[in-house]
Amino acid sequence: MLIAHLSDLHVCARAPLSATNVHTEQAVESLMRLLPQPDVVVVTGDVGEGSPDDYALLARYLCPLPMPVYMVPGNHDDREAMRSALFGLRYMPASGPLNFVVETRPVRLIGLDSLIPGKVEGALDDETLDFLDNALAADTSVPTVILVHHTPFQCGIEEKDSIRLFEGAERLSGILSRHRQVERVLSGHHHRSLLGQFGNAICQIAPPVRYQEACSFEAGRPTHEAEMPGFLLHRWIDGAGLATQHCPLNIGMLTR
Numbered sequence: 001m002l003i004a005h006l007s008d009l010h011v012c013a014r015a016p017l018s019a020t021n022v023h024t025e026q027a028v029e030s031l032m033r034l035l036p037q038p039d040v041v042v043v044t045g046d047v048g049e050g051s052p053d054d055y056a057l058l059a060r061y062l063c064p065l066p067m068p069v070y071m072v073p074g075n076h077d078d079r080e081a082m083r084s085a086l087f088g089l090r091y092m093p094a095s096g097p098l099n100f101v102v103e104t105r106p107v108r109l110i111g112l113d114s115l116i117p118g119k120v121e122g123a124l125d126d127e128t129l130d131f132l133d134n135a136l137a138a139d140t141s142v143p144t145v146i147l148v149h150h151t152p153f154q155c156g157i158e159e160k161d162s163i164r165l166f167e168g169a170e171r172l173s174g175i176l177s178r179h180r181q182v183e184r185v186l187s188g189h190h191h192r193s194l195l196g197q198f199g200n201a202i203c204q205i206a207p208p209v210r211y212q213e214a215c216s217f218e219a220g221r222p223t224h225e226a227e228m229p230g231f232l233l234h235r236w237i238d239g240a241g242l243a244t245q246h247c248p249l250n251i252g253m254l255t256r
Ligand SMILES: [Fe+2]
Pocket: 008, 010, 046, 074, 076, 189, 190, 191
């Protein structure tokens, strides 16, 4: 099973020629050129900028992809705009948090909604954590990947750590320690490719499709220099687990 992992597209209908939109089109073209084709595409949030028009434009960009696309919301998304625009994708619940389970094999996908309207940091409320606990308990034998925009792990970059998943993180840690079939927690939000650990879980953050921010551990130092955007490819290998490749987007010139 090959999982393409995109994040932080920030598709913006108000700025049709913005880098965010151009890079999204190029990411889709890159996925179309892959051989073999990914079995699924997952998008870990900040897919738009909150306008219904963003999600309509996103749907047009994703249209050429023959494989299913599953996405969770990020802090830049509007839950109801995303739900109504993408409800045709069926996995989106009709009400409440945008949580879902997709019974793909050999790896099962669970999407979690960590969006707090008006806030940059993330939270998992009790309804979402109950959903996760029940979904994991319903099938303990299938390797599972969790999708959630905000990561719970500390990466050591002060600016990023201040906007990670806080509320619900302690209970999440307990759930992950009881359900060892979780192979990876996939996120976005930090606009850098990062790997870390939270309790027993390996947590991975995809680079953004928008542009990657340069590395800086110093608080207050601007981190908005543009680096090459990209995406991740997670390949499931029977008997071995998930192996991940970082794929830079082959854009000719970065624009902002
Ligand atoms: Fe973002």
